[in-house]
Amino acid sequence: MKAAVFYGAGDLRVEERPMPKAGPGQMVVKIDYCGICGTDVEAYQHEIVKPVIVLGHENVGTVYQVGEGVTRFKVGDKVLCGPPSYCKENCTYCREGRPNICAYGFPRTNGIGGPDGGYAEYMLVGDVEHTMIIPVPDGVDEKDAVLFDVICVSLHALRRSNFKFGDNVVISGGGPIGLAAIQIAKAAGARRIVALETDDAKFPRLKEYGADYCINVRTCQDVGGEIRKALGNEDGADVTLECSGRQESLITCIFQAAKNGSQVILVGIVGEPLSQLSLAPVIPREIDLISSFVYTPEEIELYLDMLASGKIRFPGMVTDIIGLDDVVEKGVARQDRRGQLKILLDPSM
Numbered sequence: 001m002k003a004a005v006f007y008g009a010g011d012l013r014v015e016e017r018p019m020p021k022a023g024p025g026q027m028v029v030k031i032d033y034c035g036i037c038g039t040d041v042e043a044y045q046h047e048i049v050k051p052v053i054v055l056g057h058e059n060v061g062t063v064y065q066v067g068e069g070v071t072r073f074k075v076g077d078k079v080l081c082g083p084p085s086y087c088k089e090n091c092t093y094c095r096e097g098r099p100n101i102c103a104y105g106f107p108r109t110n111g112i113g114g115p116d117g118g119y120a121e122y123m124l125v126g127d128v129e130h131t132m133i134i135p136v137p138d139g140v141d142e143k144d145a146v147l148f149d150v151i152c153v154s155l156h157a158l159r160r161s162n163f164k165f166g167d168n169v170v171i172s173g174g175g176p177i178g179l180a181a182i183q184i185a186k187a188a189g190a191r192r193i194v195a196l197e198t199d200d201a202k203f204p205r206l207k208e209y210g211a212d213y214c215i216n217v218r219t220c221q222d223v224g225g226e227i228r229k230a231l232g233n234e235d236g237a238d239v240t241l242e243c244s245g246r247q248e249s250l251i252t253c254i255f256q257a258a259k260n261g262s263q264v265i266l267v268g269i270v271g272e273p274l275s276q277l278s279l280a281p282v283i284p285r286e287i288d289l290i291s292s293f294v295y296t297p298e299e300i301e302l303y304l305d306m307l308a309s310g311k312i313r314f315p316g317m318v319t320d321i322i323g324l325d326d327v328v329e330k331g332v333a334r335q336d337r338r339g340q341l342k343i344l345l346d347p348s349m
């Protein structure tokens, strides 16, 4: 079978690999689509994932072979198979019902931490019991289902917050995660949603997803004032979600968007050191900075359920579908990303 194997920064090769075989407690999934995640792009550029590995952690596929002892799934089932794995009961966090921060989960997550992932025609699930595998309900398009990694990050973030019906929300960053957050905040009953972006070209889609106002933080002279005008108050947002992963955005969220006593949820991963951020002014304002990481299996089921019933929808989120042979040029090393949201890999192409 064909697979895209990551050998280190700038080195992803499409190779012929032996067909995986399901041993006891294992199964083989035929990959129908695999999402190309920002993490994969980061891995390709900066080797944040340990080589040698077949990348791909946002997988939807069809169960192809089940090993001895696997009873929950059968050949032909459509499943989502994604991060993070979890130990289920051997760590404090799993016992507390927070498998997303399992102490042992990441190193055994397909395509990112340990075993090979879904940039391939077939993928071995090495430990069915401890891998997040969610059946895709009838009537849900696999191309929507596979967006779980994006949508559920935002869904989990809003559920981590104290958000309640009628709250004002500011969302910074208009990529897939920010868009998903807007749609979810809208479905959850936000009063007004203000989107912060650096690119006017994204405004129509942000509005389509539910933003009431869009502010270009690069060209706006008074972002804080504009946010208050948009929210119709003097104070700022009840909940602010940082979804861009940029330092300036985090500073804007804390100092321009959030009202005193409110929460700023860190959804995007701000990688650079926070050289310009002094927290001294934050203390008297009692701003809660809350980090949010991935999601739980129940939240994936919640996503699929609300998608199936039409309560949330993400039109136009998939902007390209490519084959394995194009995984470098049109995928992880794609030069022009403008206008691109989610790129899916279809290994059968």
Ligand SMILES: [Zn+2]
Pocket (backbone or CB within 6 Å): 037, 038, 039, 057, 058, 149
């Ligand atoms: Zn991902």
Ligand SMILES: [Zn+2]
Pocket (backbone or CB within 6 Å): 086, 087, 088, 089, 090, 091, 092, 093, 094, 095, 099, 101, 102, 103, 104, 105
């Ligand atoms: Zn655990």
